[in-house]
Amino acid sequence: METFTIKDIARELNLSTSTVSRALRGSYEINPETKRLVMECAERLNYRPNPIALSLKGSASRAIGVIVPQIANYFFSQAINGIEAIAYNRGYHVIIFQSQESYEREMANVQQAMSRKVDGLLISLSSETSDVAHLQEVQDKGVPVVLFDRVSSELNATKVVADNFGGAFAATEHLIQTGRRRIAHLTIQPWLSITQERLAGYRAALEKHGVEFDENLIRYGTFGPDEVGPMIKELMRLDSPPDAFFTASDRLAVGCLTALRQQRLAIPDDVSLIGFTNLNVADLMAPSLSTVVQPAQEIGQVAAERLIDQIERKHRALPIETVKIPTELIVRDSSSRTADHAALFATPKTVTH
Amino acid sequence: METFTIKDIARELNLSTSTVSRALRGSYEINPETKRLVMECAERLNYRPNPIALSLKGSASRAIGVIVPQIANYFFSQAINGIEAIAYNRGYHVIIFQSQESYEREMANVQQAMSRKVDGLLISLSSETSDVAHLQEVQDKGVPVVLFDRVSSELNATKVVADNFGGAFAATEHLIQTGRRRIAHLTIQPWLSITQERLAGYRAALEKHGVEFDENLIRYGTFGPDEVGPMIKELMRLDSPPDAFFTASDRLAVGCLTALRQQRLAIPDDVSLIGFTNLNVADLMAPSLSTVVQPAQEIGQVAAERLIDQIERKHRALPIETVKIPTELIVRDSSSRTADHAALFATPKTVTH
DNA sequence: TTGTACGCGTTATCAA
């Protein structure tokens, strides 16, 4: 399976490369018979245009750059899955970069993506990023940018996000409706768009139901595995400790559970509501936890669709908008959990040994 | 942050592009003063060589292709994370392709990677792949190939895999030592290297301890969410049903648990051993399940290191070898699980409401 | 020590 160029076809047919090129891309006036010959020959030789040469020439590279903070994160890997699926169907390749939550590295990524002549850029901002000048520059060069999940209001670009407000609202309301009043909210860096939207949803639900908002129950940060424990301990030592937890990530959820276990603390049966996880994680956590499921894959798909739409109709002005993908609240109530748990941990009944 | 070329530097300094090129790559005899000037100017303009032009020129593209069956799979996303980390440190970009477990698409991926002039290829075979001629061709063109996780014995290339035999052996032996004799093994496609190695480890452990091997307890396949249930039901209806499960993937593990729950079947407390999951999943599954943890990230790192070593010392013949990365067996015994579980599901003691 | 010219694969422009 050698790789043939336009030259090979030209030589084969005693034509010039330019004629072959025209025939191949169907453009311009050309002898139908010549065209047929070229197409036939290209088919026979399994000719594929060299994307590198195309990029160098300045035309489309048919590659899109994707910059995420971390690949090894269920949300992002699912999102990338969605992106890749759409990109593949529409004939694009995906070049992946990790910012590792570093602003420096994100800027380097953007430069590298540009120098690789990507046709468009899909990015979820690092947690360190507040200034978006580097993305503005990309746009200024005429390369479409679509933000997803971690977005910035300072950039005038299409954004695709989960309905963070709605998800947080539903989660909080559910907790309130099951009798909780002291709902701790463990979340990530306060300046991220997703953090703010979730907090807003949380507050709105409290307000609607006349539950007092208590700043002491909110914890922000990038918690390492060893930092969640002390934080939980601190919360539980409050005069009026939490009777529920609503966390902004599956990492925090797991950290929270682990901490409670290690400290041999208990919270009421159906209280702990784990927010914003991915569907697979939700499955694994079942039957113990309720969950707001993030539509990771769908976010990736929609973002990729929007980006490619923009790439392919650069001339027309496409509307810049923010697309909100709905979240899903999976509630496991006390009874179902107890039943599940009973089955899982019961003494043997079916098996003898 | 415009992008400057070698030409800009040449014009700026009234030099020819070739002089600048030489100065930049330090090669050849060149006036130290000129070199200094060029370097200084390049620094000032934040010059970055255009990778596209480099690739077209035929020299290194400083990109490596990574082909995996699925990105949205904990194992592969972690592996990619490891790959990207190493690649980044050594100045390479990662272009990702998904074969979606399709042989056709894997071949297309390989072609695309080649036409993007990757300097090397890292691949985990699709489950449909048995013929590796497409990879042989890549090697024949002088492009290094490293296989990881899902490898083929038919290709003479460096391979990086988990110690599947050892992990399966340890897991099975643990089950036997805790009194189990009817250990079901739920696994994936029988022709995959990893499947065979794990099965061999399982059998070796049985043999060592004089436990009879029963073909009826082995189940192969690509089980969808709805297929695990019936399979478990079937197993439990055997005259002598299993008293333990050893599964080859976290998906199967979760499917198995869900099925047991749904069917309200119970197996003894510390019996179900879940094999071959990734560390994060193991965390989530705790406290209920013992686990053989796959060193996904490390596999990715080692594979990337080997590949880049081969890329950068193409001239010397590097040894072709198979690297086995150890697995880790995390055992949760009955008592710890009970304690964990008690903390997690206990009636409230710390919280009043 | 430095400059000129060519080629990598392709497309666009202009001439035939």
Add this chain to the structure above:
DNA sequence: TTGATAACGCGTACAA
């Protein structure tokens, strides 16, 4: 309708 040529950015023989 087709062919020759320049250009994209770079490295490198070869000439100066």
